[in-house]
Amino acid sequence: MGERQITLEVMRYRPETDTEPVFQTYAVPCQEEWVVLDALNYVKDNLDRSLSFRWSCHMAVCGSCAMVVNGTPMLSCKAFLRDLPDTIQVEPLRNFPIERDLVVVLDDFMEKLRSVKPYIVPKEAPATPDGTFRQSTKQLKMFKPFAMCINCLACYSVCPQYGLNEGFAGPAALALAHRYNADSRDVGRKAREDVVASNVGIWECTFVGACSEVCPKDVDPAAAIQQTKIASTVDYFTDLILPGRKVKGGPGKAAGGKA
Amino acid sequence: MSNRPYVRPMAPSWYMQEGRYVRYMVREVTCLFIALHALVLIVGAFRLSQGPEAFNGYLQALWGPAGILLGLVLLVTTVIHSCTWFNLTPKAMPLWIGDKKAPGWIVVAAHYGGWAVVSLVILVLVGSL
Numbered sequence: 001m002g003e004r005q006i007t008l009e010v011m012r013y014r015p016e017t018d019t020e021p022v023f024q025t026y027a028v029p030c031q032e033e034w035v036v037l038d039a040l041n042y043v044k045d046n047l048d049r050s051l052s053f054r055w056s057c058h059m060a061v062c063g064s065c066a067m068v069v070n071g072t073p074m075l076s077c078k079a080f081l082r083d084l085p086d087t088i089q090v091e092p093l094r095n096f097p098i099e100r101d102l103v104v105v106l107d108d109f110m111e112k113l114r115s116v117k118p119y120i121v122p123k124e125a126p127a128t129p130d131g132t133f134r135q136s137t138k139q140l141k142m143f144k145p146f147a148m149c150i151n152c153l154a155c156y157s158v159c160p161q162y163g164l165n166e167g168f169a170g171p172a173a174l175a176l177a178h179r180y181n182a183d184s185r186d187v188g189r190k191a192r193e194d195v196v197a198s199n200v201g202i203w204e205c206t207f208v209g210a211c212s213e214v215c216p217k218d219v220d221p222a223a224a225i226q227q228t229k230i231a232s233t234v235d236y237f238t239d240l241i242l243p244g245r246k247v248k249g250g251p252g253k254a255a256g257g258k259a
Numbered sequence: 260m261s262n263r264p265y266v267r268p269m270a271p272s273w274y275m276q277e278g279r280y281v282r283y284m285v286r287e288v289t290c291l292f293i294a295l296h297a298l299v300l301i302v303g304a305f306r307l308s309q310g311p312e313a314f315n316g317y318l319q320a321l322w323g324p325a326g327i328l329l330g331l332v333l334l335v336t337t338v339i340h341s342c343t344w345f346n347l348t349p350k351a352m353p354l355w356i357g358d359k360k361a362p363g364w365i366v367v368a369a370h371y372g373g374w375a376v377v378s379l380v381i382l383v384l385v386g387s388l
Contacts, residue, residue, distance in 0.1 A: 018265075099264055164269060206287070210283075223353070
């Protein structure tokens, strides 16, 4: 394995001394098989111990190490140096406040994720003796792609609607809401619509589609949101035609289409 | 959270800073030309209601240099707007065949097919074919 010299330009923000972020340059000797996260760890271990960044699994599972590499948000543990030029610019995720260096404040997302009830709201106890629900292959396929989200928030970093409207629930939270709505075991759609079908939910999305382009797990949040828009619109007009109908997941009127 | 998190402002020209945003804006902005196209047709219907002379004047204007230029711009922007939306339809309308999700191109092709059929019907109705 040959050694390669790269220039790593890292955005630094030290709240105790910096008034705004600045780029700091490091010369890093790299191995061919390294990823950007390895280069950052080299800096941390050998050049500058004050550099702060999040990481955990180093295998594209935990979602902790997402950052903007040469303008595109990605998992730094999946960003191979062999695919990148000799000068690599690393920034924290955009559209989030910077806590320090490459670490961003996630409180807003955590609150929004909680608001869409990202868990199965079961109607009844499992029918099988071993306490599991039965699901057909199709029922599984309906939600599985949307269940792959690892909350890395690369999608929020490229979503201009999230950047422009801080109330917007955002791609990952809405994709996860769709994941549970699409699950045959779940009856929580009605309960989620207060947020999902509101003016901070799906209707704030203008289908830029960048979220799906950068998702490292191919979740396709843009598809999830558009499909939720259609379901919500159908709910709204069905309610107009059949007022007082019973909806899956709750008594009374469905709240779909409340924009 | 630190006492001084830094919020990076979003540049007013954000939509010019990445190719994906430019493509998105082109798709969105071309809707204005769709509206303009509709307006041109509405004006035509209005002029038709005013009699043959008025309608001939409308047709002559469309066949003048400015009218041809406008027609070309409207054609290009309408095609861009329609195609970009058609290409996104599989995301909004996934097609399931049995237990399998059909490839997205089938949904896209169905839209182009529908477009072709409607165009053909209109051309037959107006006697161009």
